[in-house]
Amino acid sequence: MNVLSVAAEIFPLVKTGGLADVAGSLPKALKSHGIRMRTLVPGYPSVVGALDEATPIARYECLFGESATLLAGRVAGLELFALDAPGFFHRSGGPYTDEHGIDYPDNWKRFAAFSFVASQVAAGFVQHWRPDIIHAHDWHAALSLVYLKYASDVQIPRVLTVHNIAFQGQFPAHLFSALGLPDKAYSIDGLEYYGDLGYLKGGLQAADAITVVSPTYAREIMSPTFGMGLEGVMNARHDDVVGIVNGIDTDVWDPAADPYIGHCYSAKTPLPRLPNREALLDLFGLPQTSGPVFASINRLTWQKGMDLLAAVVDEIVALDGRLIIHGNGDADIEEAFLDAGRRFPRHIAVRLGYEEEFAHKIHAGADAMLVPSRFEPCGLTQLYALRYGCVPIVARTGGLSETIIDANVAALQAQAATGVQFSPVDTNGLRHALRRTVKLYRHRHVWESLQRQGMKTDSSWHRSAAKYAELYGDLTAADMRLAG
Numbered sequence: 001m002n003v004l005s006v007a008a009e010i011f012p013l014v015k016t017g018g019l020a021d022v023a024g025s026l027p028k029a030l031k032s033h034g035i036r037m038r039t040l041v042p043g044y045p046s047v048v049g050a051l052d053e054a055t056p057i058a059r060y061e062c063l064f065g066e067s068a069t070l071l072a073g074r075v076a077g078l079e080l081f082a083l084d085a086p087g088f089f090h091r092s093g094g095p096y097t098d099e100h101g102i103d104y105p106d107n108w109k110r111f112a113a114f115s116f117v118a119s120q121v122a123a124g125f126v127q128h129w130r131p132d133i134i135h136a137h138d139w140h141a142a143l144s145l146v147y148l149k150y151a152s153d154v155q156i157p158r159v160l161t162v163h164n165i166a167f168q169g170q171f172p173a174h175l176f177s178a179l180g181l182p183d184k185a186y187s188i189d190g191l192e193y194y195g196d197l198g199y200l201k202g203g204l205q206a207a208d209a210i211t212v213v214s215p216t217y218a219r220e221i222m223s224p225t226f227g228m229g230l231e232g233v234m235n236a237r238h239d240d241v242v243g244i245v246n247g248i249d250t251d252v253w254d255p256a257a258d259p260y261i262g263h264c265y266s267a268k269t270p271l272p273r274l275p276n277r278e279a280l281l282d283l284f285g286l287p288q289t290s291g292p293v294f295a296s297i298n299r300l301t302w303q304k305g306m307d308l309l310a311a312v313v314d315e316i317v318a319l320d321g322r323l324i325i326h327g328n329g330d331a332d333i334e335e336a337f338l339d340a341g342r343r344f345p346r347h348i349a350v351r352l353g354y355e356e357e358f359a360h361k362i363h364a365g366a367d368a369m370l371v372p373s374r375f376e377p378c379g380l381t382q383l384y385a386l387r388y389g390c391v392p393i394v395a396r397t398g399g400l401s402e403t404i405i406d407a408n409v410a411a412l413q414a415q416a417a418t419g420v421q422f423s424p425v426d427t428n429g430l431r432h433a434l435r436r437t438v439k440l441y442r443h444r445h446v447w448e449s450l451q452r453q454g455m456k457t458d459s460s461w462h463r464s465a466a467k468y469a470e471l472y473g474d475l476t477a478a479d480m481r482l483a484g
């Protein structure tokens with residue numbers, strides 16, 4: 001079976017978060033199910049520059065006002081199509097925002113052009129490669145399903161994955177006429193969204209199946225608290241929604257063969273974490289300690305609850321813990337952590353930005369990974385932490401609640417616990433979780449059991465890839481029944 005995946009990011013070429021990790025690792029995991037997934041991505045310079053033997057397969061003289069070339073090529077075991085449209089994608093900022101973090105004003109057009117081309121590839125535009133399914137990710141690609149449904153003669157089953165319903169691609173309605181879609185696409189069953197255009201909303205309506213990155217989040221976004229305005233659509237599409245937890249790329253995240261860490265180790269020999277811990281404290285300029293080393297590798301945003309963490313740093317200091325922060329995001333949260341680092345230089349170290357190498361070193365050396373998200377569709381950081389024997393301390397929400405087993409009495413007795421969950425997700429809940437964690441940490445055998453159970457957890461794509469394969473199979477079978 002051939003599947004066209006459509007994503008705005010893909011690891012290792014362009015990444016602002018978990019979407020890239022999933023788009024980069026799912027195709028490999030599907031191979032053993034006989035599925036050949038090729039991914040269309042925007043032709044950012046980092047993508048176009050990395051393509052091996054890039055072959056131009058189509059040329060657009062005027063694609064939404066820009067010239068563009070559709071390229072095919074391979075990178076790191078991935079089969080890619082890249083839409084090389086310099087006017088849209090060769091920019092000095094990030095994939096969606098300029099260097100000041102401001103959304104590009106023409107995002108509506110950039111991702112409409114990208115999605116339009118995706119719909120053409122889905123419809124069999126590329127010689128010798130016809131997809132059986134189109135699988136779009138998040139709002140940047142959602143319009144591809146709308147183009148396919150309303151503006152194509154060829155139809156194939158359409159799948160949309162919601163990685164985070166907070167990002168919806170909402171634009172003024174007057175832009176509709178520039179999208180080249182028939183009028184009927186602007187309706188309550190289509191793109192219309194509270195009088196605006198809703199790219200994600202349109203994709204949710206046009207999809208034959210909607211996947212959400214955990215069953216818990218799939219339920220949560222049917223409520224106003226988490227649905228962010230789309231709860232009505234999610235409820236209406238209820239029968240076509242399936243929650244599938246993300247897997248991780250166990251080749252990229254493997255403490256037994258990680259090129260970024262000084263001392264490799266595995267569940268059988270977890271002791272060598274100690275030199276990694278020492279090296280990590282040195283790297284971040286913190287004194288060595290017998291107290292717990294907490295870390296958080298995160299976007300510094302409200303969603304991730306990083307303002308809550310910044311508000312309780314005094315608790316970590318009082319518990320004689322260390323805290324390592326790596327990430328970037330909202331200016332006030334960045335400043336709150338920098339300030340904490342200045343106030344408690346022996347306890348708190350901050351490195352703004354994001355580098356894969358630091359992320360790996362931190363997972364391999366820290367004792368506990370803090371993930372205090374207010375909502376979390378799935379979450380990958382806690383899965384990487386599990387595999388690295390870095391005990392996850394997570395908010396009880398979304399995918400975090402179903403991937404980490406709380407160290408309650410029953411779970412500890414059964415030797416099943418892998419971390420700490422906390423609720424309510426506020427500063428009191430987080431303070432309580434920190435105190436619980438330190439108590440567990442002081443019981444070496446209990447702590448080592450948490451680490452061992454975590455490292456034994458299978459967070460690979462194994463089970464989840466099978467669920468995607470099953471979904472694709474069901475959709476193509478239904479499609480053939482309709483055609484027959």
Ligand SMILES: Nc1ncnc2c1ncn2[C@@H]1O[C@H](COP(=O)(O)OP(=O)(O)O[C@H]2O[C@H](CO)[C@@H](O)[C@H](O)[C@H]2O)[C@@H](O)[C@H]1O
Binds near residue numbers: 246329377
């Ligand atoms: N400041 C930063 N800049 C760049 N990268 C950073 C970063 N901080 C952390 N990262 C990295 O980005 C990834 C984070 O992925 P997550 O899944 O935890 O959250 P994210 O909100 O990005 O993804 C969304 O999509 C994924 C995939 O479906 C869901 O798991 C998740 O719940 C949902 O919010 C990790 O690889 C992490 O190391």
